[in-house]
Structures are given as structure tokens and as C-alpha cells.
Amino acid sequence: MLVQTRLDETGWLQAGPGITFKPSPNFNERPLPQDISLLVIHNISLPPGQFGTPYICDLFLNKLDLKADPWFVCLEGLKVSAHFLIDRSGHITQFVSCAARAWHAGVSSFEGREQCNDFSIGIELEGTDSLPYTDAQYASLQTLTRTLTQHYRLRAVRGHEHIAPVRKTDPGASFDWVRFNQITNQPELSWPKLGLSGQDQPSNN
Numbered sequence: 761m762l763v764q765t766r767l768d769e770t771g772w773l774q775a776g777p778g779i780t781f782k783p784s785p786n787f788n789e790r791p792l793p794q795d796i797s798l799l800v801i802h803n804i805s806l807p808p809g810q811f812g813t814p815y816i817c818d819l820f821l822n823k824l825d826l827k828a829d830p831w832f833v834c835l836e837g838l839k840v841s842a843h844f845l846i847d848r849s850g851h852i853t854q855f856v857s858c859a860a861r862a863w864h865a866g867v868s869s870f871e872g873r874e875q876c877n878d879f880s881i882g883i884e885l886e887g888t889d890s891l892p893y894t895d896a897q898y899a900s901l902q903t904l905t906r907t908l909t910q911h912y913r914l915r916a917v918r919g920h921e922h923i924a925p926v927r928k929t930d931p932g933a934s935f936d937w938v939r940f941n942q943i944t945n946q947p948e949l950s951w952p953k954l955g956l957s958g959q960d961q962p963s964n965n
Contacts (some may be wrong), residue, residue, distance in 0.1 A: 762899055786856075795878070796879060799908065801935065812847070817855075885931060887931070937951060
């Protein structure tokens with residue numbers, strides 16, 4: 761099923777099939793509410809490499825049971841969120857209004873500007889750096905990206921790996937930037953460019 765997305769004036773998607781809302785407490789106000797210009801793509805799986813668990817949502821809602829898996833000790837005290845999560849079936853969960861500042865990027869920089877949370881929207885894909893993302897995820901990412909570009913002056917899209925290259929590697933080599941660019945068809949956006957090294961490098965179109 762293709763998820764249809766529409767955004768209301770408060771920065772929340774309109775309710776519909778394939779969309780769930782789980783408001784996270786992990787957000788604050790943007791320094792400049794009108795300055796939303798960057799889309800950041802991430803991946804996440806909890807425990808790492810396992811899909812279909814409730815733990816991603818639990819993490820974003822500060823309800824993660826650290827005893828549920830030995831690996832979760834790494835997440836103790838962590839308070840994070842993203843605006844959206846797209847699971848392997850293409851289902852979209854929204855945690856934070858796009859008008860607000862979600863805590864997804866951490867220490868980051870884009871074009872010399874630090875604190876990317878201030879001016880970005882974060883989308884998490886359930887996945888890993890090494891496993892292909894699903895057709896359903898690309899389809900939902902396509903419709904969501906188009907909706908966001910209709911409401912905000914987005915001018916660039918990057919992976920977490922591009923804005924925090926020392927710390928992060930997601931969405932990784934398994935994410936098909938060429939496919940995402942083609943299906944989204946947003947010529948006004950600046951995309952990462954695949955360099956000769958085989959690594960995705962940020963570049964303005």
C-alpha cells in the first residue's frame with residue numbers, strides 16, 4: 761500500500777492509513793522557526809540488525825527497557841528523537857512536529873553551519889548500513905519528501921554520514937541515492953554526489 765502524506769499547518773501529518781503518531785518529549789523550539797532547509801536521512805535498528813521490534817519507538821519516547829537486550833546498556837541516559845521513522849513495511853511514524861527541533865543529528869555541520877538540528881528535518885529508516893532498504897521504504901520516503909518540499913524551503917538532502925562524518929555512517933552504502941533522487945524528482949534539492957572513491961560525498965548541484 762502506498763502511503764499518502766499531507767502536512768497540516770502545525771507540522772504534523774494528517775491522519776491516514778500507514779501513518780501513526782507517537783509524540784516524543786525529546787524536542788525543543790527551533791532558534792529560527794522559518795529556517796527549515798535541510799533533510800537528513802538516517803538508519804536505525806534495535807537491537808542492531810533486528811527489525812520489527814518496539815524498541816525504536818521506546819527509545820524515542822524515553823521508555824526503553826535497558827534490560828530487554830544486553831546491547832541497550834550503550835543507550836543508557838540517551839535522549840533522542842527524529843521527526844519520522846519509516847519501518848520495513850513503509851509505515852510512517854511521526855514523533856515530533858516538523859515545526860519543532862527534533863534531536864536526531866547531534867554534533868553536526870553542513871556547509872560550515874553547525875547544529876543541524878536547528879534547521880533540519882530528520883527521517884529514520886529502519887535498517888542497517890549493509891542491508892538493502894525495501895521498496896516500500898523508498899516509496900514512503902518518496903511521498904514524504906515531496907510533501908515536505910511543498911511546505912518548507914528545503915534546498916538539500918544529506919545522510920547523517922555527510923553531516924557527522926567522523927561519528928556516523930548511516931544511512932550507509934546500502935542506501936541508493938541515485939534511486940532516491942530519481943523517484944523523488946526534486947531538482948531544487950542539492951544531493952550527495954557519488955565520488956570516484958565510491959563514497960557518497962556532499963556536493964551542491
